[in-house]
Amino acid sequence: MATPKKKVSKKETKSDFSTYIKGFWILFLGGLGALALVFLLASWGVFGKLPTFEELENPESNLATEILSSDGKTLGKFYNENRTPVKYDDLPQNLIDAVVATEDRRFYEHSGIDVRGTARAVAYLGSKGGASTITQQLAKLLFSDEPSNKLERVIQKVKEWIIAARLERQYTKEEIITMYLNKQDFLFQAVGIRSASKIYFDKEPIELRPEESAVIAAMLKNPRQFNPYREISKDKSLERRNTVLALMAQTDKITEAEKDSLIAMPMKINFSPEGHADGIATYFREYLRAFMADWIQKNPKGKDADGNDEYYNIYRDGLVITTTLDSRMQRFAEQAVTAHMENLQREFDKQNEKNKTAPFRDITVEEEDNIINRAMRNSDRWRKMAARDIDVEQIKASFNKKTDMRVFVWDNGPKEKDTIMTPRDSILYYKRFLRAGLLSMTPQTGEVKAWVGGIDYKHFQYDHVKTGRRQVGSTFKPFLYATAIDQLHLSPCDTIPDNPYCIPAGEMGTQKDWCPVNSSGGYRGMVTLKKALAESINTVSARLMHRVGPNTVIDLIKKLGVDTKEIPAVPSIALGTADLSLFEMVSAYSAFANKGVHVDPQIVSTIVDKNGTVLYQSVPKAQDVLSKESAYVTVNLMEGVTQYGSGARLRSGAINSYVYKNVITGHPYGFTNPIAGKTGTTQNQSDGWFMGMVPNLVTGVWVGGDDRSVHFPTITYGQGATMALPIWASYMKKCYADEDLKISRDAFERPEELSIRIDCSIPAGGSQEIEIPDELDF
Missing domain, CATH: 1.10.3810.10 (Biosynthetic peptidoglycan transglycosylase-like)
Structure with a gap:
């Protein structure tokens, strides 16, 4: 018999439904309360620190320091985060x-x-x-x-x-x-x-x-x-x-x-990485990093809570550094160096094909081993292994084990390629590459406009503008001539004998007779002072040095910004035996173009913090070094170099038949405006220099091997007129093509009162205030 169903009253049904409703609201309101409690606890910092009002106003950020050119372009950044x-x-x-x-x-x-x-x-x-x-x-x-x-x-x-x-x-x-x-x-x-x-x-x-x-x-x-x-x-x-x-x-x-x-449009990007080794002015930016480290130490931004100095941080403080570099001139300089050096390297490799000691010349096997061993000990590999206390013999052995690596190559510009070689072989591989440096500066302000420290920063980080010091060869001679003009009141038209000449032993610190010979091997008889500098006649330099003395010349270049501590006071400095940096050379030459006033080189115009406050404003430092007359006469002498001396190819573009034609510009140089300059070539063709000036721009170029034993076999290619001058010419052609740069084509400004005869077509005393003898009895 079935159990009868229990009859549920309406009252009981309503009661159960109310329970569900009540439960729902308890859960809902409880959930909201719990959620509110969680938010309240979180706002109190129970679950971890929340930012304060001040932190919301000024959220901390790693802000990159931006490096700007004088024309407002970004050259690069210093950063932990590139922000x-x-x-x-x-x-x-x-x-x-x-x-x-x-x-x-x-x-x-x-x-x-x-x-x-x-x-x-x-x-x-x-x-x-x-x-x-x-x-x-x-x-x-x-x-x-x-x-x-x-x-x-x-x-x-x-x-x-x-x-x-x-x-x-x-x-x-x-x-x-x-x-x-x-x-x-x-x-x-x-x-x-x-x-x-x-x-x-x-x-x-x-x-x-x-x-x-x-x-x-x-x-x-x-x-x-x-x-x-x-x-x-x-x-x-x-x-x-x-x-x-x-x-x-x-x-x-x-x-x-x-x-x-x-x-429907394709996706196009223009990938332009901003790593520390990417972009333009890489060598300059690395020097700027050191400049900023020094400036920061001398300019604390305030005190911390304990009263200690607080310093700026270029990697997170968001500074803006406006430099003196012009981005257009910098690109022109890098393009000129790249184009010429790739062609020059091709010829250098060709001439080394039958050289059994390539890339070195004129050294013994023992000397070559010393070069390689020194390079091994200076390498990152050696330092890292030595830091792990690895035995020296094990370190040496590691240099003979083949490994995968990416190396530098010239291939229509600087490139990289994957290869397998031993670290020792890679040292030899990199030694074969010729290096270069270029620095360009406005003489009136000291502003550096272009800085190229090498051929490729990623693979060749040694800076040949500021760090590198090499023999300067005949580019030193204008300092000697300027000293002689200043002291002896010489004229470019004065004639001097070009014949064998010696400074006796015991004089001016010489231990034996010093009898320099001309690079041509011959003698010309009587020559004008202007021709003597234009053709870099060594015997004339010896005569001038004998008259003024090395100490007087050293005093002059010291005032011109050269570090003279390591320069011996001996007559041979007249021929450029001193090691100087390109930075010093351009700085010193600038005084000639600036009427005898030397202005310290400037690389930074302003430093501004992230709030726009100016922290640094450059103030040029100037010093009168030479009279306007002596500076102008020296410039006039150097104009002879580009008129009929070793720099004359700038005029016609004609290059001796044994030198590849003007591969950089594809046409004759054809400069017609006044240019003062000086080439320089050191012993064994180890270094090639060209210093060139127009009234508002002084530019120096150096080319050579990493070691002095890496050089051309003959003067044909190993001279400054072939190694360095084409870079200067290409760079200046590009600068002149951009009329916005306003690079001067005018003549150098002549002093109002000029007592020294510079126009040799006018007889002595013809229109000059004083008469200068046509021949000096040296």
Whole structure:
């Protein structure tokens, strides 16, 4: 018999339903309370420190120090993170539209947390997109570490919400999106929108086109997975770019027709890395790093809480250093060095094909071993192994084991190639490359305009502008002639015997008779002073040195900015036996072009902090060294070098038949304007120099091997007129072609009162204030 069903009263049914309702509200309100408690505890810092009001006002950031040229171009940066912040006004509207459409289309409607987006993310467990707003993403970038587990991620999310709400109260929407883009890491040292724009497209953010902005916005989702430069991710980057453009059309930021047109465009980037070894003026930037280290030590920014000095940090303080370099002139200089050195190296290698001791000449096997062993001991490999207390013999043995490496090659410019060789063989390989240096300076201000320290910074980091010191050869002679003119009141028209001449033993520190011979091996009889310098006649230099003495010449070059501590006071310095740097040579020559006034070289114009406060303003230091008359007469003598001496090829472009034709410019040099200069060649053709001047620019060039035993076999190619002068000519041709640079074509300014005869067509006393004898009895 079936059990009868119990009849449920309406009263009981209503009571049960009320229980469910009550339970629901208890759970709901309890959940809200618990959530509120979590937020309250998080805001109190129970789950970890939150930023203070002051930190929100000034969020800490690693800001790169930017290096600017005098014409406002970025030469490079010093950084831990390559971040240079921009303002909202520096961002194009198409980029703002792309970011908002892709990352947070209700960005302008919410107050940091998108409730609708959060509800959708919870309902669909994130399968239809996340809920993080741009403000929340900024909060995460600014203040949160990566969580190590799910619980920490939940707590971090709560903190991000709190920080996002505070950010919304503290900043405008424009400031928030600007901060967000300034903080993003786009890979390849591209931290922040400005670095990304420069590295991927080589342009400022404001110049980005819509399709380029879409590429940037596409990377926000995952900069590695959607990177336009990585070969493995290019297709995904293009696909994601097109998705961004479609989203912009959905939000009415572009029309459907514009979307279709932009999607049809190929994805083009102009990858321009900003690593420390990339870009232009790399050698200069490395010297600037040392300059800044010295300046920072001398200029503390304030005191810390304990009263100790606080110093600027070029890797995170966001300084802006405006240098004296001109980016156009720097590029012209680097192009000239590259073009000439690749051709010169080709000829050098050809002449070494039958050289059994290549790349060295005139040395013994023992001397060659010494060079290699010295290079081994100075290498990074040796230092690192020695630091691990590895036995010396083991270190030496490691240099004979073949290994994979990337090496420098000339191949229509500087390139790299993969190869296998022993470290010892790589030392020999790199020794064979000729090196070069160029420095260009405005003599009136001391401003350095171009600085090329070598042929490729990545593989040849030794700076041949400031660090390298080599014998200067005949480029030293103008200092001797200037001394003689200043002391003896000589004229370029005065005649001097070119015949065998000796300074006896015991005089001027000589231990035996010093009897220099001319490089030509012959003698010319009576010659003018102008011809003697133009043709670098050594016997005339000996006679002049005998009259003025080495100490007087050393006193002069010291005033011209040369470090003379290691220069012996002996007559042979007249022929350029002293080792000087290109930096010193250009600095010293500049006084001749600047009417006898020496101005210390300047490389930095201003240093400004991230707030725009000027921390440093250069003030040129000048010193009268020579009279205007002596300086002008010396310049007039050096003009003879380019008129009919070793620099005459600058006029016609004619180069002796045994030298490859003007391979750099492809046409004769053909300079017609006044140019003062001096070539220099040292013993065994180890060093080739050319110093060239026009009224407002002095430029010096040096070319040679890493070791003095690396050189051409004969003077044909080994002279300064062949090794160095073509670089100067190519550089100046490019500078003159850019009329905005305003490089002078005028004559050097003649002093109003000139008592020394310089026009040799006018007889002595014809129109001069005093009569200078035509011949000096030396």
